[in-house]
Amino acid sequence: xxxxxxxxxxxxxxxxxxxxxxxxxxxxxxxxxxxxxxxxxxxxxxxxxxxxxxxxxxxxxxxxxxxxxxxxxxxxxxxxxxxxxxxxxxxxxxxxxxxxxxxxxxxxxxxxxxxxxxxxxxxxx
Numbered sequence: 001x002x003x004x005x006x007x008x009x010x011x012x013x014x015x016x017x018x019x020x021x022x023x024x025x026x027x028x029x030x031x032x033x034x035x036x037x038x039x040x041x042x043x044x045x046x047x048x049x050x051x052x053x054x055x056x057x058x059x060x061x062x063x064x065x066x067x068x069x070x071x072x073x074x075x076x077x078x079x080x081x082x083x084x085x086x087x088x089x090x091x092x093x094x095x096x097x098x099x100x101x102x103x104x105x106x107x108x109x110x111x112x113x114x115x116x117x118x119x120x121x122x123x124x125x
Contacts, residue, residue: 005048008067010110011055015041018108019052024085025069026050059109067112068101075116079104082114098124 012018016034019041023030026045034041039054050067071078079089079102090111091103102114116124 007042007049007051008065009051009053011057011059012041012052012108013054013056014108015039015052015054018106018110019043019050021085021087021107022050022052025082063111066110068115069112070115071117073117075102075114075120078117079114 010018016036016038019030019034022028022043026043028044031042031044041052043050043052069078076094082104083089086107087104089102090105094100094102098120099116101116103111104114105111
């Protein structure tokens with residue numbers, strides 16, 4: 001017997017609001033059953049769901065898990081666009097030769113990384 005990942009869940013102060021950020025990032029449509037004030041909000045993403053669950057505890061340490069995003073275009077353009085959506089840069093691991101990644105935070109402080117695109121990786125391998 002095997003299992004597959006169906007849902008990745010994050011705690012959130014405002015599930016509906018933070019799901020709205022991630023819906024833009026992943027260019028997904030909001031499910032019809034998600035509404036402001038609901039204790040859960042979901043983001044469908046390439047065969048799995050990113051779920052945000054109401055939890056009013058404050059985030060006090062780094063996430064033990066996070067999402068790695070591979071943009072379909074240049075990494076640096078994706079980082080610039082994510083900043084306009086309300087993300088922030090936590091740690092910049094970009095190297096002068098174009099390798100590396102950027103660790104960012106969503107508006108609620110959840111870390112995620114932006115990697116190089118497949119074409120950027122192919123160009124430096």
